[in-house]
Amino acid sequence: MRAGPSQDEVRRQNLGALLRYVHVHGPISRAELTTRLGLNRSTIGALTADLTAAGLVREEAPRGARRAGRPSLVVLPESGRVYAYALSIEVDRLRAARVGLGGEVLDERVYDRPRDLRVSEVVGPLAAFVKEMQHAAPEGRYVGVGVAVAGMVRRHDGLVRLTPKAGWVDEPLAEPLAEALGGDHTVRVGNHADLALLAEHLRGVAVxxxxxxxxxxxxxxxxxxxxxxxxxxxxxxxxxxxxxxxxxxxxxxxxxxxxxxxxxxxxxxxxxxxxxxxxxxxxxxxxxxxxxxxxxxxxxxxxxxxxxxxxxxxxxxxxxxxxxxxxxxxxxxxxxxxxxxxxxxxxxxxxxxxxxxxxxxxxxKMGEDAALIGAAELAFTQLLADPLNEAPSARQAT
Amino acid sequence: MRAGPSQDEVRRQNLGALLRYVHVHGPISRAELTTRLGLNRSTIGALTADLTAAGLVREEAPRGARRAGRPSLVVLPESGRVYAYALSIEVDRLRAARVGLGGEVLDERVYDRPRDLRVSEVVGPLAAFVKEMQHAAPEGRYVGVGVAVAGMVRRHDGLVRLTPKAGWVDEPLAEPLAEALGGDHTVRVGNHADLALLAEHLRGVAVxxxxxxxxxxxxxxxxxxxxxxxxxxxxxxxxxxxxxxxxxxxxxxxxxxxxxxxxxxxxxxxxxxxxxxxxxxxxxxxxxxxxxxxxxxxxxxxxxxxxxxxxxxxxxxxxxxxxxxxxxxxxxxxxxxxxxxxxxxxxxxxxxxxxxxxxxxxxxKMGEDAALIGAAELAFTQLLADPLNEAPSARQAT
The missing domain is CATH 3.30.420.40 (ATPase, nucleotide binding domain)
Structure with missing residues (x-):
């Protein structure tokens, strides 16, 4: 029943498609992008220029390119400068990572946790990890936080319900974590198995x-x-x-x-x-x-x-x-x-x-990292849907 | 990863959205359509004109409109002229209906079947029903055939597998039925529960x-x-x-x-x-x-x-x-x-x-008619996706 998108929406979809492509597949030439995305050369050129200006991608000579002739540039994600924090609350440990656009783990922390920790007690160590990594991070753009938790997660607000054994019943997680982190970054919470699957589907055995x-x-x-x-x-x-x-x-x-x-x-x-x-x-x-x-x-x-x-x-x-x-x-x-x-x-x-x-x-394929990588994807969702943050609702939210 | 649609695709989506709206909801004014579909007046006017020219919708004064002043026209589906055949193979009976765009049952046949009929033996009576109804039908446009069957249906070709009790194992159904009907109409086969759900979701208790x-x-x-x-x-x-x-x-x-x-x-x-x-x-x-x-x-x-x-x-x-x-x-x-x-x-x-x-x-809400109505929806799928049959693949198929 949905009508077709407006021209603004089409542009957002195209920006998102291009950014998502290099996020998932890595460096790729403009020529190859025209084929993969089914868009013409001038559109790809304009989209790339906009994403470059926003600091999300850059163009460079491919590795191993020969000197002779004009090098064919490749578009690649600004992995070192645009990143998210991925957190994983597991039964026996807490994990945290700084993950760059493109899916690379740039920094990582692990903490063996006692099983009887309550949610209010995991927020502290997780926030400390993020601050520690943030302190060590080079200048860049931090786009959000994704959290994987082995429990039932209410879709609209990240409330955690009935986590086995830990005895959490209806514990808010996104909000206290956002508060502990300070700033205005979105914290999104997802179920461990869901996020592990997202990662395997995007980059692992289920591609x-x-x-x-x-x-x-x-x-x-x-x-x-x-x-x-x-x-x-x-x-x-x-x-x-x-x-x-x-x-x-x-x-x-x-x-x-x-x-x-x-x-x-x-x-x-x-x-x-x-x-x-x-x-x-x-x-x-x-x-x-x-x-x-x-x-x-x-x-x-x-x-x-x-x-x-x-x-x-x-x-x-x-x-x-x-x-x-x-x-x-x-x-x-x-x-x-x-x-x-x-x-x-x-x-x-x-x-x-x-x-x-x-x-x-x-x-x-990703072994124990799957949920962590999936949590990073959760954090990148909004950026990939609307890279230049132009949608009316996104503008209101900032 | 998909890029945004081209202008042609947007137009097809808009034609489909408008036709689908009147198919599901019935008569509606142009003004109301602009609100429901989020498109402007001139776009709605052009889409309505194209669908009218194709004989899929018409405009008329709403029932009960007063004489004074210019009546506000409503757009409605050409239910009597554009129709599909819906067939349902049930354990104890065969059913067939001619269903107009808009979902109205225009004609109907039922046949109590013995349980041990094989698929080759149901094709005959079903094709006979369709021909009988076609003979009695006024001038119009017949867009396809949908079949509901209480068995496992292979998605890409409508092969029926393991129908309980009837003992059908890997029996083609779409093809022999299309052959028995003659002409070049698409026959689409779906599972009974799937089609009943489609109908209830579109027009019944699950809207x-x-x-x-x-x-x-x-x-x-x-x-x-x-x-x-x-x-x-x-x-x-x-x-x-x-x-x-x-x-x-x-x-x-x-x-x-x-x-x-x-x-x-x-x-x-x-x-x-x-x-x-x-x-x-x-x-x-x-x-x-x-x-x-x-x-x-x-x-x-x-x-x-x-x-x-x-x-x-x-x-x-x-x-x-x-x-x-x-x-x-x-x-x-x-x-x-x-x-x-x-x-x-x-x-x-x-x-x-x-x-x-x-x-x-x-x-x-639809009782025993749900699967039959759902089978008609299956038959209307292609028309609603591309009302003027303009997509490159659709053109090749005709």
């Missing part, structure tokens, strides 16, 4: 896919889901809580939500600890659990069973979404690699043939 | 929703899913096979897919027949089963249990999608109305509070 599910295991299990190339958030922002899909009615009580038979009770941290014969949550870091199990022959049968549950849940998601790729991240990476036979076998018996025929199972 | 699930029960259970306002099809076109979500490992063997513990084994036709103490599939038409159970006190406890399974599966979908609305169609309409207490109770105990807090449970 060129349109329908893909990223499963993230830490203490609980969550998913980021892209359908038709777009991240599914749900009405309030809470889509992807696949760990609370009931797959075993009458099964164990979920320590996160209280229901019986949740998928995460069968494949999450507690299930792994149970299989290892320990209940010492947190004593073995989540990412080392599978390695510990591999070295413990007594837990091999339990591991096999956990693999069957993993496969069953994936089969359900395949029947529901008919994705072309499922990515196993966090603790699920090693769990999948160790139980791939069980996962495949369950998929073959439980997923419909048409729904799984083109399915690829993969692990993340 | 103004962005995240909505339509559950359809007939023999099996399927879903149409809209996320961010867009129908989710999955990679091949098979998304929404929620009936084959495993919710009861070790449960009954699904007579459609062969797995154990499918949701549809607990809430589909077989479950209802079992609860009634009969296995005479088809002897009681699917839509009368719940009424039969209500009249049979011996099956009340079984019905209550089926309601619990219905609620469990809906809770899973709510955790996965965080929808704002779930619609219960087909046999699930009466099942939901009869077991709403069980469904609500399961949702409260199994769906996460944040995921269900704004959820509305509804029944279809």
């Amino acid at each position: 060129d896919t349109e329908d893909v599910i990223y499963l993230h295991g830490e203490v609980g299990i969550g998913a980021g889901i892209i359908a038709h190339g777009t991240l599914i958030t749900g009405h309030g922002g809470y889509a992807g809580e696949v760990g609370h899909m009931i797959v075993h009615p009458g099964g164990r009580t979920c320590s996160s939500c209280g229901a019986r038979g949740c998928w995460e009770s069968e494949i999450g941290e507690e299930a792994l600890l149970r299989a290892l014969g320990t209940d010492g949550s947190g004593r073995i870091p989540a990412h080392q659990l599978i390695a510990a199990m591999r070295g413990d022959p007594g837990s091999h049968e339990a591991l096999r069973q956990i693999g069957e549950w993993l496969g069953l849940g994936v089969a359900n998601l395949v029947n529901i979404f008919n994705p072309e790729m499922v990515i196993f991240g966090g603790t699920l990476r090693n769990l999948y690699l160790t139980t791939a036979a069980q996962v495949r076998s369950r998929l073959n018996s439980l997923a419909l043939p048409a729904s799984r025929e083109l399915l690829r199972l993969r692990t993340p | 103004d929703t962005e995240d909505v699930i339509y559950l359809h029960g007939e023999v099996g259970i399927g879903a149409g899913i809209i996320a961010h306002g867009t129908l989710i099809t999955g990679h091949g076109g098979y998304a929404g096979e929620v009936g084959h979500m495993i919710v009861h490992p070790g449960g009954r063997t699904c007579s459609s897919c062969g797995a154990r513990g499918c949701w549809e084994s607990e809430i589909g036709e077989e479950a209802l027949l079992r609860a009634l103490g009969t296995d005479g599939s088809g002897r009681i038409p699917a839509h009368q089963l719940i009424a039969a159970m209500r009249g049979d006190p011996g099956s009340h406890e079984a019905l209550r249990q089926i309601g619990e399974w219905l609620g469990l599966g809906v809770a899973n979908l709510v955790n996965i999608f965080n929808p704002e609305m779930v619609i219960f169609g087909g046999t699930l309409r009466n099942l939901y109305l009869t077991t709403a207490a069980q469904v609500r109770s399961r949702l409260n105990s199994l769906a996460l509070p944040a995921s269900r807090e704004l959820l509305r449970l509804r029944t279809p």
Whole structure:
């Protein structure tokens, strides 16, 4: 029902498309840009000039260009001068990075956190990291802050709801963090699995896919889901809580939500600890659990069973979404690699043939950095949508 | 990454937006159109003139307009002259309708079919219906054919795969139907639940929703899913096979897919027949089963249990999608109305509070016509995307 865009809107879209192209793909010649974006040479020239004047891109001779003849210039992002801060609140640590336009990590900090920290207690260390990195940063333009958190994030204001184990229930995060940072920068909060998927979709294993599910295991299990190339958030922002899909009615009580038979009770941290014969949550870091199990022959049968549950849940998601790729991240990476036979076998018996025929199972290309890179993308969103900050609403917001 | 549209593309988008507006909303004044579409008066005037010249809309005095003064004309779709054929292949019947631009059913045929008909055997009666209606139709423009089928439909060519019970496995449908109809009209095939949802989203109970699930029960259970306002099809076109979500490992063997513990084994036709103490599939038409159970006190406890399974599966979908609305169609309409207490109770105990807090449970506004109206929308898609058939690809296709 939407009418076509006005000429101003078309120009904004074109500026955004060009900036986004060099942000994602790196240096590229103007000639190549005309082909990739389907715009003519003079339009590309004007857009490049505007973005250069705004300090967002520059043109230079390509590396390794020969001296003879006029060098064909390439357009590239001002990675060192335009940057965002990416923060990741994980169960066992806090991470922060300064990420340049173009996706390069320019600086980074990590802090091992105790599990019982409340949100009010993570804001301080995260803000300190940002200030520290800001102090060390060269002159440049800081465009915003993105935060990845392993919890349910309300879409319109970044409120964090029900973070497993940490016991956060309805805790504001964007606002106190913005306050602690000072200044007027936007802080955007996203779900860990959603942001890891955004990063893998843009720069990792899921480039060129349109329908893909990223499963993230830490203490609980969550998913980021892209359908038709777009991240599914749900009405309030809470889509992807696949760990609370009931797959075993009458099964164990979920320590996160209280229901019986949740998928995460069968494949999450507690299930792994149970299989290892320990209940010492947190004593073995989540990412080392599978390695510990591999070295413990007594837990091999339990591991096999956990693999069957993993496969069953994936089969359900395949029947529901008919994705072309499922990515196993966090603790699920090693769990999948160790139980791939069980996962495949369950998929073959439980997923419909048409729904799984083109399915690829993969692990993340960016490893543990995916959510951090995704958080940076969140921070760059506004800049890429309207590089010169010309839209009426954007102007009002500044 | 897409650059903004060219002026030709903007014009096509504007023509499409205007035609779509009157198609969905009916008669509207030019003044109102300028507001709704955010375009200026002269643009609206030029677009209306072009669509009028093409015989797609006309302008007339509004009904009940007073004689005094110059009447303010309204733009309305040429419903009687521009139409599509909508076909619906259901388990117990075949339906066909001639549907005018604007969504009005102008003519209709129904045929009670035996369940064991193969696809090659439904093509004949469906083509006969279309020819009969075409013969009776006044002079006009026939823009295409849409077909709703209760099976998995491959997105790119309308191949039908695994239709429950009918035993169709990989049967082409679009092509033989186009052949039987003669002429060069496009035949587009869609899944029953997807098309019913499209209709409810455009004209029914789900207008103004962005995240909505339509559950359809007939023999099996399927879903149409809209996320961010867009129908989710999955990679091949098979998304929404929620009936084959495993919710009861070790449960009954699904007579459609062969797995154990499918949701549809607990809430589909077989479950209802079992609860009634009969296995005479088809002897009681699917839509009368719940009424039969209500009249049979011996099956009340079984019905209550089926309601619990219905609620469990809906809770899973709510955790996965965080929808704002779930619609219960087909046999699930009466099942939901009869077991709403069980469904609500399961949702409260199994769906996460944040995921269900704004959820509305509804029944279809269009009743049994939803899929037929949706099939007509499928047939109108191309016309609404490019009303004057000017896009380079569209020109090549004619």
